[in-house]
Amino acid sequence: MTGPVRARGPRARTPWPLLVPALAGLAFLVLPLAGLLARAPWATLPERLAEPRVLEALRLSLVTATIATAVCLLLGVPLAWLLARTTLPGRRLLRALVTVPLVLPPVVGGVALLLVLGRRGLAGQWLYDAFGVSLPFTTTGVVVAEAFVAMPFLVIAVEGALRAADQRYEEAAATLGASRWTVFRRVTLPMVAPGVLAGAVLCWARALGEFGATITFAGNFPGRTQTMPLAVYLALETDPDAAIVLSLVLLAVSVIVLAGLRDRWVGAA
Amino acid sequence: MLRRLSLAAVLASVLSLAACGSSSSDTAASASGSGAAKSLTVFAAASLTETFTELGRQFESTHSGTKVTFNFGSSATLAQQITQGAPAGVFAAASPATMKTVTDAGLASAPTVFVKNTLQIAVPQDNPAKVESLKDLTDPKVKVALCAEQVPCGAAATKALDAAGLKVTPVTLEQDVKATLTKVRLGEVDAALVYRTDVIASGGKVKGIDFPEAEQAVNDYPIAVLTKAPAPDLAKQFVDLVLSQQGRDVLTKAGFQAP
Structure with a gap:
């Protein structure tokens, strides 16, 4: 992607109909962050950060978002392949259904999850009676809620990459006798790897910031289900300064992780 | 040619956005003025949703041409919105502590406890x-x-x-x-x-x-007219309705107790 642009040289002037809205867009996205930085209680920052509850919530957020991303990769990549490479009947409807969690207000998503996976839910009732397993109010429940909300980001990104990839390589491999599974593993997956990575990054970021479905489905208990966004929301009720500190921690960690990833993998691709 | 056209389209959409902005601020200005259509905005604790909606309906029927709009939510969030300059007329909180953040900011004075909840x-x-x-x-x-x-x-x-x-x-x-x-x-x-x-x-x-x-x-619920209320008379009349026997009937039927 970057090859042809670089070949033109840095001297090529950016056309102003692109530059002006681009800068306005950037300001629109970055200014709220500046607002947080301006209002942050810098003097009491170190002692606030040292509170065990902050670290506990941060650790829980990072762990659950990462596991949720792994779950999404495991289920979402095959789903994207199904949507892009097969001729299932009603594929358009399926694709629309995949985006449902994007459209659904997350709180509604959380209620829907309770109705299906809760102790008295359609499937959850059976889980509870047969195995004594109840997902709500557990860390596993947090992962379920995050994966539910974040998976569409991965599926859409990977499906787009699959559609853009040149299918002739897959066809060539198939004519040389490779099975469909081998073609997927040895040809398709390496070809769309940047798309998968981009999708995983989006998915992780969305999972990290997830609030509504998590608090509705998994509840809020420090150390078990209280992730950073939940801690931020509750801190906002009584102590806006603490909420700003928590938000900054979450932002700083996610920016560091995402920027690090970009340099290591996305940039190299 | 195509470039020109798309540029024109962008400009047109920007202009129409600007037009939207100005027209909506026009209507806001006329609503807060002393025109025929008067409006009152009440910020109230989430637990008051059913009762205040009912009281709002009663208020509108006795004050023809008046529209009462509610913002129900967590008392702490509402208090914060008010201190950040939200244009509210009345604030009814679910705790004295949340009301205190508003009175401390000088945005309301002399709150009255109108019900309690257990x-x-x-x-x-x-x-x-x-x-x-x-x-x-x-x-x-x-x-x-x-x-x-x-x-x-x-x-x-x-x-x-x-x-x-x-x-x-x-x-x-x-x-x-x-x-x-x-x-x-x-x-x-x-x-x-x-x-x-x-x-x-x-x-x-x-x-x-x-x-x-x-x-x-026992949780006390205080109510107050906000000092920056756009229509202070209406706000005062609404608070009077809440404190009246008629208001108390609605509230006690819903399980609240008289203070």
């Missing part, structure tokens, strides 16, 4: 854990939901449990009383501490159990 134990209709008293909630096999301590219902729950000398380990600390009640309604928890009014508002979907320690954690 806690009840809410259990699912079939009461699967056979909960009968506050002490039953300490059983580790009983799944309990409480409000987070940062919100009024959570503070009240802590006060009641402390008064009883009991220690309850909940499975969740919910962000507001309605969310806590939802967990009971769906049968995901065996019991929760919520306001008596919320149990009544659930329309028989959950069962409420009184407990004596609730007397130690």
Whole structure:
């Protein structure tokens, strides 16, 4: 992607109909962050950060978002392949259904999850009676809620990459006798790897910031289900300064992780 | 040619956006003025949703041409919106502490306590854990939901449990009383501490159990006209309605108690 642009040289002037809205867009996205930085209680920052509850919530957020991303990769990549490479009947409807969690207000998503996976839910009732397993109010429940909300980001990104990839390589491999599974593993997956990575990054970021479905489905208990966004929301009720500190921690960690990833993998691709 | 066209389209959309902006501020200005159509904005605690909606309807029927708009939510969030300059006329809070943040900011004076609310134990209709008293909630096999301590219902729950000398380990600390009640309604928890009014508002979907320690954690609800109210007369009249016998009837029917 970057090859042809670089070949033109840095001297090529950016056309102003692109530059002006681009800068306005950037300001629109970055200014709220500046607002947080301006209002942050810098003097009491170190002692606030040292509170065990902050670290506990941060650790829980990072762990659950990462596991949720792994779950999404495991289920979402095959789903994207199904949507892009097969001729299932009603594929358009399926694709629309995949985006449902994007459209659904997350709180509604959380209620829907309770109705299906809760102790008295359609499937959850059976889980509870047969195995004594109840997902709500557990860390596993947090992962379920995050994966539910974040998976569409991965599926859409990977499906787009699959559609853009040149299918002739897959066809060539198939004519040389490779099975469909081998073609997927040895040809398709390496070809769309940047798309998968981009999708995983989006998915992780969305999972990290997830609030509504998590608090509705998994509840809020420090150390078990209280992730950073939940801690931020509750801190906002009584102590806006603490909420700003928590938000900054979450932002700083996610920016560091995402920027690090970009340099290591996305940039190299 | 195509470039010109797209540029024109962008400009047109920007212009129309600007036009939208100015026209909406025009209407806002006329609404806050003393025109024929008058409007009043009331910020009220989430637990007042049903009763204040009813009182708003009564107010509109006696003040023809007046529109009452409500913003229901967590008292703390509302207080914050008001201190950040939200154009509200009346603030009714679920706790004196949240009202205090508004009066401390000089945005309201002399709040009046208009009702009080007490806690009840809410259990699912079939009461699967056979909960009968506050002490039953300490059983580790009983799944309990409480409000987070940062919100009024959570503070009240802590006060009641402390008064009883009991220690309850909940499975969740919910962000507001309605969310806590939802967990009971769906049968995901065996019991929760919520306001008596919320149990009544659930329309028989959950069962409420009184407990004596609730007397130690009564929640006062203060109401005040805001100093920057766009229509101070209307705001005052609405507060008068809430404090009148007519207002009290609506509120006590919903389970609130007179102060």
